[in-house]
Amino acid sequence: MRATRRISLHSVESVLATAQTFTLDGISARPVRVEVDVHKGLPAFSVVGLPDAAVREARERVRAAMVNCGFQFPLHRIVANLAPASLRKAGPGLDLAIAAALLTASEQLALGALPSLALVGELALDGTVRGVPGVLAIAEAARERGIEAIAVPEENGAEAALVAEIDVIPVRSLDQLAALAGGEWMPERPEPMSLRLGATGGPDLADLRGQRHLRHALEVAAAGGHSLMMVGPPGAGKSLAASRLPSILPPLSPEEALEVARIASACGRLANDEVRGRPFRAPHHTVSPAGLVGGGNPPSAGEATLAHRGVLFLDELCEFRRDSLEALRAPLETGWVSIARAGAWRRLPCRFMLVAAANPCPCGRGEDDPECCCAPFAVSRYQSRLSGALADRIDLLAAVRQPSAEEMGGPPGEASTVVRERVAAARERQERRLGFGRCNAEMAPAELRECRLEEAAASLLADSYARHRLSGRAHDRVLRLAQTVADLSGSDAIGREQVAQALQLRRREKS
Amino acid sequence: MSEPRACPECLRRSRLLAHLAPYIERVATGSPGSRSPELLRLGNEDLAAAVAPKVAEQILTQVSVVPERRLRDDLIAAKCWACCRHDELYPGGLRDAADAPWALIGRGDAAHLKRLAPEEAVTVVGARRATAYGREVARDLGRDLAAAGLVVVSGLAFGIDACAHRGALEAGLTVAVLGCGADIAYPASHRSLWRQVCERGLVLSELPPGTGAWRWSFPARNRIMAALAEMTVVVEAAGRSGSLITADLAADLGRDLGAVPGPVSSRASGGTNDLLAGGACLVRDAQDVLDAMLGSGVRRSERLGPALDAQLGSVLAAVEAGADTCDAIAAHLDLSGAEAAASLATLEALGYLSCSLVGVYSRSMLKPPGI
Numbered sequence: 001m002r003a004t005r006r007i008s009l010h011s012v013e014s015v016l017a018t019a020q021t022f023t024l025d026g027i028s029a030r031p032v033r034v035e036v037d038v039h040k041g042l043p044a045f046s047v048v049g050l051p052d053a054a055v056r057e058a059r060e061r062v063r064a065a066m067v068n069c070g071f072q073f074p075l076h077r078i079v080a081n082l083a084p085a086s087l088r089k090a091g092p093g094l095d096l097a098i099a100a101a102l103l104t105a106s107e108q109l110a111l112g113a114l115p116s117l118a119l120v121g122e123l124a125l126d127g128t129v130r131g132v133p134g135v136l137a138i139a140e141a142a143r144e145r146g147i148e149a150i151a152v153p154e155e156n157g158a159e160a161a162l163v164a165e166i167d168v169i170p171v172r173s174l175d176q177l178a179a180l181a182g183g184e185w186m187p188e189r190p191e192p193m194s195l196r197l198g199a200t201g202g203p204d205l206a207d208l209r210g211q212r213h214l215r216h217a218l219e220v221a222a223a224g225g226h227s228l229m230m231v232g233p234p235g236a237g238k239s240l241a242a243s244r245l246p247s248i249l250p251p252l253s254p255e256e257a258l259e260v261a262r263i264a265s266a267c268g269r270l271a272n273d274e275v276r277g278r279p280f281r282a283p284h285h286t287v288s289p290a291g292l293v294g295g296g297n298p299p300s301a302g303e304a305t306l307a308h309r310g311v312l313f314l315d316e317l318c319e320f321r322r323d324s325l326e327a328l329r330a331p332l333e334t335g336w337v338s339i340a341r342a343g344a345w346r347r348l349p350c351r352f353m354l355v356a357a358a359n360p361c362p363c364g365r366g367e368d369d370p371e372c373c374c375a376p377f378a379v380s381r382y383q384s385r386l387s388g389a390l391a392d393r394i395d396l397l398a399a400v401r402q403p404s405a406e407e408m409g410g411p412p413g414e415a416s417t418v419v420r421e422r423v424a425a426a427r428e429r430q431e432r433r434l435g436f437g438r439c440n441a442e443m444a445p446a447e448l449r450e451c452r453l454e455e456a457a458a459s460l461l462a463d464s465y466a467r468h469r470l471s472g473r474a475h476d477r478v479l480r481l482a483q484t485v486a487d488l489s490g491s492d493a494i495g496r497e498q499v500a501q502a503l504q505l506r507r508r509e510k511s
Numbered sequence: 512m513s514e515p516r517a518c519p520e521c522l523r524r525s526r527l528l529a530h531l532a533p534y535i536e537r538v539a540t541g542s543p544g545s546r547s548p549e550l551l552r553l554g555n556e557d558l559a560a561a562v563a564p565k566v567a568e569q570i571l572t573q574v575s576v577v578p579e580r581r582l583r584d585d586l587i588a589a590k591c592w593a594c595c596r597h598d599e600l601y602p603g604g605l606r607d608a609a610d611a612p613w614a615l616i617g618r619g620d621a622a623h624l625k626r627l628a629p630e631e632a633v634t635v636v637g638a639r640r641a642t643a644y645g646r647e648v649a650r651d652l653g654r655d656l657a658a659a660g661l662v663v664v665s666g667l668a669f670g671i672d673a674c675a676h677r678g679a680l681e682a683g684l685t686v687a688v689l690g691c692g693a694d695i696a697y698p699a700s701h702r703s704l705w706r707q708v709c710e711r712g713l714v715l716s717e718l719p720p721g722t723g724a725w726r727w728s729f730p731a732r733n734r735i736m737a738a739l740a741e742m743t744v745v746v747e748a749a750g751r752s753g754s755l756i757t758a759d760l761a762a763d764l765g766r767d768l769g770a771v772p773g774p775v776s777s778r779a780s781g782g783t784n785d786l787l788a789g790g791a792c793l794v795r796d797a798q799d800v801l802d803a804m805l806g807s808g809v810r811r812s813e814r815l816g817p818a819l820d821a822q823l824g825s826v827l828a829a830v831e832a833g834a835d836t837c838d839a840i841a842a843h844l845d846l847s848g849a850e851a852a853a854s855l856a857t858l859e860a861l862g863y864l865s866c867s868l869v870g871v872y873s874r875s876m877l878k879p880p881g882i
Contacts, residue, residue: 213838216848231869360869370778376640376669380700383868399836399870407842464860485849497853503860504837504852508868 014039017105020118021097022141023089024134026346027266027301029141033083034094036101041077047098049082052090061092061123062099069127069174074106088298088344093132096121096151099174111181116148117169120156127174131155133268136261139163151180157190159270162261193270195261196277197251205244205416210407214241217398217505219419222248223426224484225439227332227354227393229317229507231386232400234364238357239282241400242313245355246278247416249311250424253437256309259349263308267301279310281352285319289327299339299346304331307352317356318385325390328354332393356394358386387510395441395477397507426487440484448476451483456496464503474509478502513600514592515621519579521595521614522719526582527555527574529722534563539727547727548734548760552610589694589720591618604629608738608764612717615735618693619713623662623684627713629741632662632686633800634761636736636754637671637746642779643835643873645747646674647865648771651876652746653678653685655797659812661804662686664739666732667701667708671746671754676708685712688736690728694720730756737761742804744769744794748782755782758791767803769794796876816877817861826854827863827879835871 015038022029045059059080066073080098082089097119103109111117120138121129135156140163142150149167152160157170170190171177179185208215214230218241221228230238252260260279264270283292283303294302304312314320331337335351360366361374362382374382385391430439434447453461461482465475479494481502486494528535528551538561539547550558559567586593594600595614602624605611617624626632633656637645653663653675663679665672667687679685687708691697693716696705708714717735718728733756737743743761745768748754762768769792773780787793792803797812819827826840834843841851855872858864863879864872 210842211838212841212846212848213836213851214848216852360871366869366871370776386868397870399838401836401838404842460857460860464856467860467862500853500856500860501849502856504856508866508870510868 015105015107017101019097019101019104020116020147021094021120022118022138023087023094024091024137024266025087025344026299026348027134027137027263027305029134029138030087031141031145032087032089032094032097034097034101035081035083036098036105037079037081038074038076038102038105043075043077045078045080047080047082049085050088051082051094052088054092055082055089055094058092058095058098058123061095061125062102064125065095065099065123065127065174066103068125071103071108071174072106074102078102090298091132092122092130093120093134093138095123096129096171096174096177099123100177103177109178109181111177114149114180116146117151118142118147118149119151121151121153121171123174129153129171129173134266135159136162136265136270139166139168140262142166151177158193159261159265161190161192162195162258195252195254195257197254197257202247202277203240203243205248205414205419206412208237208241208244208413209410210403211237211241211400211413214398214400215413215419217396218245218248219423220481220484220488220501220505221245221353221355221396222419222423223440223488224395224430224480225353225441226395226481226484227441228356228396228398229386229391229394230355230357230398230400231360232357232398233366233369233402234359236400236402238400239313239315242282242311242315242355242357243280244416245311245313245353246280248419248423249278249353250420250427252277252309260309263301263305263349267306269306279307280313281307281310282313282315285314285316286321287324288321289324292324293327293331293337293350294339294346294348297341298344299341301348302337304328304337304350304352305348308349310352312352312354314354314356317358317391318382322385322388325388329389329393332390354394356391384510391507392473394507395481396505398505422488425490426484429487429490430484440480440487443480443483445476448479451479452493453479453482453499454493454495457482457494457499460496460499460503471509474506478506481505515594515600515617515624516598517593517595517614518597519582521597522579522582522593523574523577524555524613525593525616525717525719526577527559527570528717529719530570530574531559531562532718532722532725532728534566535727536725538562547731548610551612551731551734585720586616589618589692591616591693591720592621593617594621594624600624602627602629602739604632604739604741605735608734610734611738612735615715615717616693616719617713617715619709619711621713623686623713626662626684627686627739629739629766630804631660632664632740633804634664634736634740634743634757635671635675635746636665636733636743636748636757637675638748638752638754638779638782639669639671640749640779641670641674641747642777643867643871644773645671645771645779647873647875649674649746650678652744652771652794652797652800654682655812655814655876656800657681657683657685659797659801659810661800662740664688664736666690666729666736667697667705667714669698669701673701673704675746676704680707680711686739687712687714688732688739689714689716689724690718690732691724692716692718692720692722695723697724729753733757734760737766738764740766742767742769742792742800744771744800745783745786745791746771747773747780748786749779750781750785752782755786758786767792769800769803771795814877815880816863817880819858819861819863819879822850823854823858824879826851827858827874830858830864830872830874835873837870837872840872
């Protein structure tokens with residue numbers, strides 16, 4: 001960060017200066033070196049090195065910010081090169097580094113006291129430094145590269161401070177860079193923002209009145225990490241129940257919370273306090289495959305990644321585009337989204353719990369309702385989507401019923417904290433058996449064979465297997481659910497009662 | 512044993528129907544009901560003149576010049592056989608009907624034809640748009656009647672018909688009468704059911720192989736179903752269901768008519784409740800059908816399930832009382848979600864209940880002992 005040749009601008013052909021910054025690539029940051037060359041010629045300012053439109057417009061912002069902060073804008077031929085030249089640079093976060101390099105090249109700034117400094121931030125025309133997305137990932141990348149200090153927009157300071165072992169310098173405006181370089185000003189390291197591990201003050205499960213079956217299904221789903229499908233008439237409480245699911249999930253571990261924060265930060269959602277414990281995402285059913293799992297060029301994160309470590313709620317499952325649901329299959333299985341584009345390949349994490357809701361028939365009333373007027377063909381076509389390829393990955397089915405007037409007026413249900421304790425205890429048993437961070441829904445076939453079944457339980461399972469002509473997959477699903485039910489009740493072996501519950505809770509297949 | 516036979520004249524009649532199908536469609540369809548059974552009473556010349564006056568001569572000649580060899584080869588190619596009214600294997604029930612088909616084209620083991628006597632057969636029909644209740648009853652009725660040795664006749668349509676066939680296939684013999692050629696699975700999504708009926712029962716039609724389905728051909732096939740059996744049972748039908756046509760045709764032939772009652776608030780059971788009000792025999796289970804056909808207590812259809820403890824008994828009673836989801840049971844009996852789930856799954860495993868794709872339970876006709 002210093003001019004390589006300290007010669008007066010008026011007498012030389014050319015001056016070169018550099019600055020270190022980062023650009024966001026998906027949810028991770030890539031280093032970018034800004035090289036600014038000022039040489040004699042007709043006044044011009046060009047930016048090269050695969051900039052996107054926002055980076056190219058940095059020229060106007062940098063020029064105005066410099067002038068409005070009392071610096072001189074050199075009337076020479078200026079070329080800013082962003083290296084490596086093969087990497088696409090996106091977003092306005094490069095403004096501050098371009099300005100710093102240009103100020104250094106024009107000898108208005110000497111950051112020599114800070115040899116290993118990275119700069120990130122967008123400039124306003126008056127020189128204010130505005131916040132940018134992805135500062136958390138950028139600070140982490142900077143630390144990995146051995147950079148000692150990072151100048152970030154003031155509003156992102158708390159976020160960057162989450163990363164230890166790197167000096168965080170919150171900058172409010174371009175003026176402060178000069179003070180910083182002169183050693184006159186060195187701000188305090190900001191307090192790191194507090195990551196919320198569990199849900200506090202969010203919607204509570206107590207709001208769900210009556211609905212014992214749905215509560216039971218939610219609890220089993222949360223305890224074993226099982227995906228859940230709710231079928232019932234509109235207004236029965238499906239969406240309400242789904243939005244309460246994060247509140248009964250066990251709190252995030254600090255590492256998990258950091259993962260969630262990193263994704264939220266890269267998508268620009270960390271600052272506005274939208275991250276409260278486990279994420280809950282409910283995309284509309286018109287969402288495209290790219291919107292759901294991520295895509296575009298350059299590839300960006302989709303709803304599945306935003307729901308990482310949380311809940312992805314697909315309301316009106318049957319109305320979703322078939323290709324969108326198909327796209328969700330592999331990520332659901334592997335916990336990763338891989339997006340390949342010409343010149344870009346990204347792997348984004350997406351380990352989420354899938355919760356789906358659907359009406360029993362196109363009109364929503366259910367075939368057994370005398371008011372239902374759906375043609376049989378329409379109903380069978382509608383329900384066939386309930387057993388499509390995605391639904392095949394769903395473990396639990398809850399038939400939701402309109403609660404009666406007494407239930408609606410009755411006492412509130414059990415609160416989230418009570419349920420969460422039981423869920424946490426069940427998860428603990430699973431971790432002891434399967435290893436850290438794993439749950440029953442992820443049990444491999446070999447692990448399933450190790451489940452301890454009591455004799456009566458085994459005979460009930462074998463009986464049902466033959467009578468209902470269960471598929472092998474459905475058999476394993478029942479076993480996984482039974483294990484979760486056993487974990488919830490705190491017993492070591494799976495009893496008959498627990499297999500029976502699992503049989504009832506399992507998602508039905510088309511016979 | 513003898514093979515079913517058909518004379519060339521009767522085979523030509525079915526060929527003529529296939530040729531006239533589009534013309535009959537124009538004349539015979541319209542609401543309410545259909546005039547096709549009346550039309551089919553007519554002889555060849557009259558029928559052709561009535562439905563297609565302009566081309567009657569031409570079509571009659573066209574059919575009359577088809578060589579007998581060709582008629583039989585077409586049957587063999589479609590793996591079908593034919594049995595005409597002049598053959599002794601021709602089902603006796605059809606001889607009572609003035610508008611009976613001249614020849615029946617069939618697929619499946621023709622030896623079953625011998626068992627298709629009206630006093631040993633029962634026709635089970637109902638709406639295509641059936642509720643879980645109707646489907647469950649149809650399936651149980653089909654199974655229990657077939658187990659009691661009766662031949663279950665139905666039409667392979669969506670809803671009640673298919674369930675009756677499926678139930679009967681579990682326990683005995685079933686016959687499907689189609690409104691298209693016997694070699695065509697209609698509706699197409701019932702292809703596997705059609706194949707099972709072909710393998711283990713009979714598929715019959717009055718139209719030659721390869722003929723598609725017409726609107727007029729369904730009332731026409733209903734008259735065959737009504738005539739084949741001594742009794743016709745309508746399981747579930749709304750006020751304007753096509754299965755009521757079969758009931759009318761059966762009543763016209765002087766056959767017994769039975770109906771399964773449904774909730775008075777359910778539109779889906781409006782037609783069957785009307786039939787009952789009009790004097791149809793009340794059908795609650797296979798025993799009611801056996802009593803009505805063969806005399807009270809002549810043949811027993813008993814199916815008792817395993818014994819139930821107090822809680823399972825009360826859950827079963829709750830389902831019978833109309834609580835059809837796990838949640839409703841839990842609320843009704845004040846059980847926890849887990850208890851209700853375990854009880855329901857146990858009852859399902861014992862065969863007392865069945866569960867739909869969307870988690871709605873319905874009661875089977877299996878009776879608990881001691882009640």
